[in-house]
Amino acid sequence: MLGELLTLGLKVTVLGLGTTFVALFGLIIAIELINKIVNQGLENKKKQSTVEASIVEGETSGANISLEDTSTLDNEDEELIAVITAAIAASLNRSTHDIIVRSFRRVPHQAPAWNLASRRDQITTRL
Amino acid sequence: MLGELLTLGLKVTVLGLGTTFVALFGLIIAIELINKIVNQGLENKKKQSTVEASIVEGETSGANISLEDTSTLDNEDEELIAVITAAIAASLNRSTHDIIVRSFRRVPHQAPAWNLASRRDQITTRL
Amino acid sequence: MLGELLTLGLKVTVLGLGTTFVALFGLIIAIELINKIVNQGLENKKKQSTVEASIVEGETSGANISLEDTSTLDNEDEELIAVITAAIAASLNRSTHDIIVRSFRRVPHQAPAWNLASRRDQITTRL
Amino acid sequence: MDKPFMEVILDFLGDSGFAQITWQQGIMIGIACFLIYLAIKKEYEPLLLLPIAFGMLLANLPLSGLWDPPTGTYGTSDFQPGGLLYYLYMGVKLGIYPPLIFLGIGTMTDFGPLIANPKSLLLGAAAQLGIFIAFILALLFGFSPEAAASIGIIGGADGPTAIFVTTKLAPQYLGPIAVAAYSYMALIPIIQPPIMRAFTTKEERQIVMEQLRPVSKLEKIIFPIAVATLSSLLVPSAAPLLGMLMLGNLFRESLVVDRLSKTAQNELMNIITIFLGVTVGATATAEAFLSPDTLKIIALGLIAFSFGTLGGVLFGKLMCKLTGGKVNPLIGSAGVSAVPMAARVSQVVGQQENPGNFLLMHAMGPNVAGVIGSAVAAGVLLSLFG
Amino acid sequence: MDKPFMEVILDFLGDSGFAQITWQQGIMIGIACFLIYLAIKKEYEPLLLLPIAFGMLLANLPLSGLWDPPTGTYGTSDFQPGGLLYYLYMGVKLGIYPPLIFLGIGTMTDFGPLIANPKSLLLGAAAQLGIFIAFILALLFGFSPEAAASIGIIGGADGPTAIFVTTKLAPQYLGPIAVAAYSYMALIPIIQPPIMRAFTTKEERQIVMEQLRPVSKLEKIIFPIAVATLSSLLVPSAAPLLGMLMLGNLFRESLVVDRLSKTAQNELMNIITIFLGVTVGATATAEAFLSPDTLKIIALGLIAFSFGTLGGVLFGKLMCKLTGGKVNPLIGSAGVSAVPMAARVSQVVGQQENPGNFLLMHAMGPNVAGVIGSAVAAGVLLSLFG
Amino acid sequence: MDKPFMEVILDFLGDSGFAQITWQQGIMIGIACFLIYLAIKKEYEPLLLLPIAFGMLLANLPLSGLWDPPTGTYGTSDFQPGGLLYYLYMGVKLGIYPPLIFLGIGTMTDFGPLIANPKSLLLGAAAQLGIFIAFILALLFGFSPEAAASIGIIGGADGPTAIFVTTKLAPQYLGPIAVAAYSYMALIPIIQPPIMRAFTTKEERQIVMEQLRPVSKLEKIIFPIAVATLSSLLVPSAAPLLGMLMLGNLFRESLVVDRLSKTAQNELMNIITIFLGVTVGATATAEAFLSPDTLKIIALGLIAFSFGTLGGVLFGKLMCKLTGGKVNPLIGSAGVSAVPMAARVSQVVGQQENPGNFLLMHAMGPNVAGVIGSAVAAGVLLSLFG
Ligand code: NA
């Protein structure tokens, strides 16, 4: 009886603590992956945007902060797609190369500024 | 089959869009009616209260704003009764003349000021 | 019939109004009791702590307010136990002397200040 | 959908409310508009009277289905959900909303003046006289004992208590009783002063009372625990109301659960007030409301409030005598509850006789005692007839 | 637990989601992530799209049991409770959440511009054209009348109305319809301008409208009462939505129940938005969502929005003619509702032609009229097919 | 009512609680008062301990009916509604409240320190050791596996997780387990330091850790999506808790749904905390609580907390070795969760050895990892025994 209980206890402990370690180890890998994709991309783009920004700087130094800001956001855009693709691939146990995001369309940024403003405004005034 | 579907579709469209127009047209009439009763009444009273106010003004000029205020509110009182009566009449498809508001008693304004104050106060402190 | 109704009415009145008086009279006694225990105790301790405080005052006058504060709280501690005991006794219809609070352990105040601070902090940040 | 088009239109119009509304429903809509007027223009307990009146309006628009029960079995394809008000009303019918409103009231109530002068509890008991006078008269008017108890409790001058009792004993009268309870609570400053003056002498009204002793934090913490325990032991049926009232008060006085206290007295209470008001109002359908019983209930409600005031004042006179003139009997009328209006009435009537007399804090004792008193009386009635 | 250890582990892994997930669920997770991206990065109606998308994510993770119904009888030992989303979804299925969201919207809506210019109600009616065009096309695409009605109502440009109708008529399409409704609402500034420009002349777009008359407090108070009464009489099925919308508005305009008004538009609405969003999103399981019907619904939704805009603009042109050029037809497009975005679109397109032209307040009239219009249209569809 | 008057009075008194209370109930009332004292005076997790204790008080007052199930069928005349606590408890029994509390906790949690140093997740796993040690001991003490799992989960140091698991596996022990979980969480600063000092060297405790890297907004947004997806796939039973925790965190980090985030962490959480606390406390009736099992549970709970601390510290030592002394093992104890108290304990113990050492942010990583860890462990136990 005592032996049985101990066996059960140890089984559950190994399984339970084991699963917890496996799950949290999986998250470590996920975090490292996200970090790598997000921040590596960011670094690449930072170089680019630094170049761009320095060119711009000569012309209209007032606007350059917001400009750099925008480019960073745009970069993050593409990172996000990459990460989403990776997540889908991971959940399907397939390589990223097998999946092509066909229908990802960027809504053009030409939409006038009031559009964005109204969207933001709307958040505070309406569901 | 296609014909049947089209017939159904058109029937529903006529009925649906028709009802929407009828309902919203009914609201237009209701709004115009309310506007007429409320604002016509207000104009009549405004003349009166302007006279009263100008009399009062000579005597105690400090209090005249609140006085005029009160009289406007009192006017609105009677308007409100008229509108309520109209609404009941409308919902019963009868003329306003057939219904007499028998039991509408104004609670006298002689109730001391603290009464009103306490009522107002109470709103913020208790259900 | 009328007689029966009146009888019922009076019975309910006597029982209802009677119970209300009994219940609220019970609360009067409870309040007086609480008052006596809490405030009598407080007075005793006040004398003590006044003495203590005046001794302390000579040494480190900066800290004496908080010191007195603490001692009052500690007094309230013991009062609280007394009151709880009384309440249990009352609800069991027994004398206070029959019940001994065996397991009431004060968690020692030696716990460092950050302990208390963190506890307080926690209230605002977490369930 | 194969019918000729005219028939479809006629069917549709025949299904509309205009074809089905009765003159009784028209009158109810008028009454609802009148109550909206009282709530907004006269500010008669608008927080509840406005939702109640609007619920009454909605319930008397035919065919809306707002009040329909569901049909079929949930989760199967033949299931048709019930109306919005049917579901929201469950919180009333199951007795959930009134205790939760009491939770919020508890977080807003300071029992300090009562603890400082516990004898005022007796005034909170005496002012329940109106409940029982109205009960006897309701019996004589032909109401069943259950209905009579529900009508009497209007005299408790506590909306949630009246709704709680009526839901359990005589739900068919919920509409008129709720409307009467909240209307008379708003009319307290008009109902009480004549009675208070008629049964007291000028000398009594001028009595200045001694200042109240300060109450310690510890007493205020022990008080709700003691009340919840003792009153629930004596009158178990009062436990939902008094238990929640005292839990709210403990939240308030403990000072350590501020965020719970604030939510209980604000958002939770407001949400429940909306749901309670609209659905209680919606019980006032034409067939339930337009009956001679409603007029009787309104009359009996006024009697209940008047005799409650009288009971408090007379007991106040008795206490005045027994204490050798230390108690101003005007504070007795505050025992009906209707917090804090009845206490203010005591203050104002007292000050009219003696401008330097401040009775407000003295009247707050009987005032909050009246809440406990009517909950106890409600508990007795529930245990007798529930 | 007597099994060999390896078997236990294999069982456990076999029970994990990795072993059971299908590629369709994987695609749904991807779609959910994409919607989260739109909600956060593009700020497309994030208050609802974010909960919807996360609900979609959760619903497509196999074996979580979040969506399971209970088994056994509550209160007995064989009872197994259902999943969290199963219970929260009840508020959708029973039609409770959408009217309560309308209560909150009512407390936030100013009907003043509509009362000042009541004719704009007709624009709010005309812009419902899209609902019925999409209905006809959906029938032709092979949808049942009930489903077609639910799809059409996307053109009402009102999320809660679309969810309310779909839950009652075609719950199997709730996921795609809700996603389409909220996505297109966010895309209004992209969908409308080309249509507005194509069907109006430069002269029409430059029309400057007269200033609106001031509206008295009394009119604003009577308005919600009148709308609730009249519209519920004509189209009883619209009563839950319009009744609650108007109760909220009465709370707002009465000025005496500020605390109810604030709770209805903040905490109550936020709580319900979370529950509604997550559970509506969770109806979008792979088997319900990944079907050609979804693509059809998305196409029909765009058609509905476009024809709604067109209907409003064309009726605006008619009013322009009839009034001798006093009405700028650009305010017609605001009749689709999507408050206040569609009105802003009118303002901006108008200002592009004539920088000194301020159409915003004029467009707010048709804009809020569109909410009433689509609720009435929804009521008609519910009474025909419900 | 035809009985002689004395009999009526005797019946009434016989129906009162004074006649029926048992000495066991008296003891329970005393225990409830003692817990109220701890909550208010010692500020031991008062937000939950105060409602729990008051619920315990109410549940042990006989005859109040607060806990009674309904009888008859809803909607018929023989229906008698159940008690208030019966209905509020449904949210516990159906597993609704704990995930919604996790939603609120998610909106308040910053996973930044964990993302910056993901290895701390392993400490959050190691600190779950206490759960399983207590599980084994509980089995040996004679508890069923279901009860043993519920008792073990006390060591997760997460109130809602413990309540969620216990409700599903061993509802009969809900009272003592909840009381133990919240009491020990309050006692963390007393339980942990001796263990931390006993198993670490002075050198280890003085280790200063490198500053954490900054974490981008995008990482913080992707993190909750990834955790919800991956953990729900591996341990589907953890999905209600982790799904809601991560939804709340996504609300927080997305920055676009601020009003949902605020309501989830304030009003919604407060309302549920009140309902959860009072009803969980009310399960502690005399017959359920006054048994040797309760003492065993309290002892096992302490063991669970201690071994959880130990597991974290020992794994911290291992990481210290493997990284060549870059990890201070004191941050391991924070892995039990009890956010943010356990992290503060790490900070204070570290600072006592080396006043310039700031471990707080480093300990926040394992601290929030512990929440995930115990939810995963709970999921495993639920899938094995649920
Ligand atoms: Na009372």
Ligand code: NA
């Ligand atoms: Na619309």
Ligand code: NA
């Ligand atoms: Na943990």
